Amino acid sequence: EDQVTQSPEALRLQEGESSSLNCSYTVSGLRGLFWYRQDPGKGPEFLFTLYSAGEEKEKERLKATLTKKESFLHITAPKPEDSATYLCAVRDNYGQNFVFGPGTRLSVLP
C-alpha cells in the first residue's frame, strides 16, 4: 500500500530564512510525485509534478527535488505570503488514486 509521510508537521520561519520540507514515500512503481499548496479553508493548489529520481522543478522561491525515497521542497528567502500548508502526494502505476501526506504547516513571520 502506498504511503506518504511529511516532516516537520509545522515550521515557523522568519522572512528571508530559507529551509526545506521533507516528503518520504513508499510506492509500488511511482507514476508521479506532486506538491500542492493549501491555504486555510481552500482547496489544494497544484505546484509541481516530479516523475523520476534526480528531477528538479522550480517556481519563484520554491524548488522541488526527488530521490527514490523522498522529495524535498526547498523554500528560498520566504515571504509571509508563502505561509500555507504544503501537501505531498504520490500516484502509482497501477491505479488512479492519489495518496496524500498529512502536510507541513508553514508560517513565515515578517
Added chain:
Amino acid sequence: DTGVSQDPRHKITKRGQNVTFRCDPISEHNRLYWYRQTLGQGPEFLTYFQNEAQLEKSRLLSDRFSAERPKGSFSTLEIQRTEQGDSAMYLCASSPGTDRGAGELFFGEGSRLTVL
C-alpha cells in the same frame, strides 16, 4: 472562472439528515475525484470517475455514501443518515483525460460539512 466549482461551500446539518454536494469539473477534464479532508490531515480518497463510470471507490467508504456523475459532466456526492464523524471538508478534483504525464489533480474550493 473555468476552474472546478463546488456547491454548497458550507453545510450545517443535524445528525441523521441527508446531504448532497455538487461538483462541476473543468470542462475538458473527464476524470473526476472526490476526497475528504479533516483538520490537520491530508485529503483522503473517496471515489473516482472516468466520464460517467465510477471506476474506483475507497474500501473505507461507508454504504451511506454514494456518488454519481450522470452524462460524465457534473458529479454529486450524497451522504445519507449523517453522523458527527462525517464532519469534514469534501473536496472535488478533476484531471485531464489523457495519460500524458501523471494526471495532475485540480481541486475545487471544497464543501465544508458540519454535523451537529
